[in-house]
Amino acid sequence: MTNAVSAARMLVSDVVGDNTPWMSALHHRITTPAAIGAGLGENAAVAWWFARGWARALTNPLLPGEEPVDGTGVVGSDGFRPVARSTVNGETCSLSAVCPHLGGVVSWNDQELSWDCPLHGSRFTAAGGVIEGPAKRGLTPRAS
Ligand code: FES
Structure with a gap:
């Protein structure tokens, strides 16, 4: 300003x-x-x-169908792609862990039950929707 x-x-x-x-x-x-x-x-x-x-992410392989404890999230990989998987209120979501802003890997925020990008501060819901930017679009869904 x-x-x-x-x-x-x-x-x-x-x-x-x-x-x-x-x-x-x-x-x-x-x-x-x-x-x-x-x-x-x-x-x-x-x-x-x-x-x-x-x-x-790439050194933590996630098993298909592996579900985190309710209220938690984990970041791992399904081969060469980082995956963010969380369970909130009994619903498990698997997403790309790659931030659509500039490619940082998100991490789980236990307090807010959100995915946060440590590079520039974008935040996403457990289901991948944008809470706040600079990212303009959400995390891409992945098969569990
Ligand atoms: S790379 Fe995630 S906010 Fe910039």
């Missing part, structure tokens, strides 16, 4: 030739090595969660 206002003020300043002192400070902002380092660190963390999710 503040960046939009700042950008608008800078554009107006450029168009009308406003020489407000604080405006020149915004125009000359330099990205510091610390900011670059912080950005690289955040991207490295996302890459780590991505690799961790896929490795955990």
